[in-house]
Amino acid sequence: MNRALKNLRSSFIIWCLIVQNAAYGQSPDSVAYYRTVLAAQNKIGISAHRGSSEIAPENTLATFRAVLQMQVDYIEIDVRTTKDGQLVILHDGTLNRTTTGAGPVKDQALAELKKLSAAKGYDNQFQKEQIPTLDEVGELLADWNAHHPSKTNLYVDCKDVAPEPLVEILTKYGLLNDAVFYGSDEKLLALQKVAPTAKLMPGLKNADAMADKISKLHPYAFDVSWPALSESLVGQIHHQKIKVFSDLLDFYDLPSQYAKAAQFGIDVIQTDHVLKVYRTLATKMVK
Known part of the structure; x- marks a missing residue:
């Protein structure tokens, strides 16, 4: 699909999701229906990968607002640190792919980053979107959760961030206790020293590494590589009272x-296609 058609579709989706109420509004009937069906069954949680770049530029406030309307369980964000020690949300280590800037994020102060558009490749509708700070995301999410019975939590990918400022900001917005934290084992160990009750989620690519990671990290969950997953492995992890998250992205982001994943009994699917997951699972459950 070319960029013009993709942007046209994105604009229509956002209009459908947000136009009913300027602040947040009522969710579309389809989302309410899907969530009701899922909640009545053995509910699988949904994590929106960087928000959803199909709807709006990834890791921007625009895409986070849109997926909040979809009542997702988690929003995945990538946290990095600027030259002046501010925490910002950007996946790549450089600005080149998603912004109008160039070079490493860590070499720029926040004031310079805020001059950039974070909507490279998107139409004019999004060109004023900036790289958000963790504070801005925290404020958005805390406000949403204060006004809605179903909470949305953060799935924090600790790209380049010290634990102290990360914990401080999330604590300020009441988001620390329910967030899950993904990163290297070393980063998660450092976070654990600052926030002993933080919900750590190391990656798991094969079952052989599971025992060592459990002993070392006492994880809340594993982010298990989808090719490594099986119903048996999910059972083994659940037997340890640990949850199972998995990324169904790119060529795995399919209804089949x-x-x-539902058959395996995993706890959270991470996806770029939230509504497609809802439709698939709700249809499966009502048959």
């Missing part, structure tokens, strides 16, 4: 794979 969502159905398999």
